[in-house]
Amino acid sequence: MVTERPEWPLTDSVLDVAERAAASSQTALAAAGHAAMLRLRRPLGVAVVGRVSAGKSTLVNAVLGTAVSPTAGGECTRVVYVFRHELWTSAMAVPRNSSPARPVRLEGSRLAADLPFPAADIERVDVTMPVPMLELATVFDTPGLASTNRETSAVTERLLDDTMSATVAADALLFCVNGPIKEDEEEAVRTFRTGRSKVRMTGGSAVAVLTKADAMSQDRRRTLKEAESLAQRMSASHADIFGGVFPVVGLLAETAMTGALRARHVTALAELATAWTVDDTHVALLSDEVFYEVPGPVATVQRHELMGLLGCYGIGELMEVLRSSPRADVRVLTQVAREASGYDQMERRLRMTLGSRADVMKAGATLQELMDCAYYVGDWNVYGAAQELLDRPEMFPLHLLDISRQLASGRVKPPPGLAEQAWVAVTVGLAPVRPKEAAMHVAQWRSWSSLTDNAGRAVARVMIRAWQLATDVGRRSWR
Ligand SMILES: Nc1nc2c(ncn2[C@@H]2O[C@H](COP(=O)(O)OP(=O)(O)O)[C@@H](O)[C@H]2O)c(=O)[nH]1
Ligand SMILES: [Mg+2]
Known part of the structure; x- marks a missing residue:
């Protein structure tokens, strides 16, 4: 089998089952198999x-x-x-009714904000680009949740609806936040997670990005650190909804x-760095408004451009570099900006978190669908193959996924110590332990299991296996 993504082992295993389903003599199952193959091969x-x-x-961007x-x-x-x-660049607005799509203008590389249909009539704008990143993931940019107030105008309702339907088509959610998570945001993630209509498992694997990390503190040197520590606190307190929070x-x-920085920007920054002392600069960068007002070189329009x-x-970071290395050019300063933005670290964390979880999500949703369909049409061959796959140790993350849903929905509530264990298992995985320690945890889950209901017992069963698998012996013997 051709494997385009060797890092997605579960998805690849499910592909085998999908291929079998596609070859079924039952048309419904064959169709489901083909659809599953397409979905599994599609980027995340x-x-x-x-x-x-x-x-x-x-x-x-x-x-x-x-x-x-x-x-x-x-x-x-x-x-x-x-x-x-795609190998070419294109942008088409797809209307809600079945009338033909129309191109969206590009202004340079940017999509024009004015659209060929009224926004309310547009289902989505399909954009194709020859960007390598998109080979790994298809990205949905959504209008977003309503802002601070809870207004429910027709427009915000529609935006939310559109945002919701985009998440149904997505395998993973990237949730942008600007600070501690507000109630409406938490509620939104839970809704995304459980899915609106249970069409299929929706964006269940969510991570948060703490954007605008520069706004955390007035002190340039501290702002990223503060963002990092807030993000860590949020990761811990929201482990039930996010796989991580990254600033x-x-x-x-x-x-x-x-690559938006140009020589003229560098020249302007250098002029300011020469004209202003460190203290002047500190004052000038207290806010946008002050920066435009402080006397010195560089016209206001240009200052606006720099701020934008x-x-x-960023202005502060680059001016500091220009003070110590006045000859720093566009290339150097772009690199400085990249480092100061924390982008690379965030991207690495996103890839790690989404990459591994996406495999589980995608494989799990598809396998479940194929099993349901095979059961419905009575194809025990395919059903058996799916069941056998589900029972393999490498499929264990799927069972964990199941319990994460039980926990997230509040349907199952293990007592405090055990609940935390379960979240660790679901989010980062249990660290390897000695058999003796595993046995102690297994005993705790067994005893809780006898006190709870069926859903609780199912969670306990998975956790017992998780602890067994957390030992070397268990890893070898469990089937
Ligand atoms: N200071 C600062 N401003 C930002 C940052 N990210 C976005 N913005 C600004 O916030 C505004 C809204 O950004 P946009 O990406 O359009 O938000 P969206 O509605 O969530 O898509 C724009 O003016 C951006 O320039 C950031 O990291 N720092
Ligand atoms: Mg936007």
């Missing part, structure tokens, strides 16, 4: 969600390495954009990753 679908103006489109998605405060992303890999200065990442690209944080 990642929906970027979060409140309006959380920095979603900015982050999408950084990830794509092109400033293609319209960004700005207010209501800029009014429809769902789907970015897929980034999205704006700076966008500028660095899209770098923010106060």
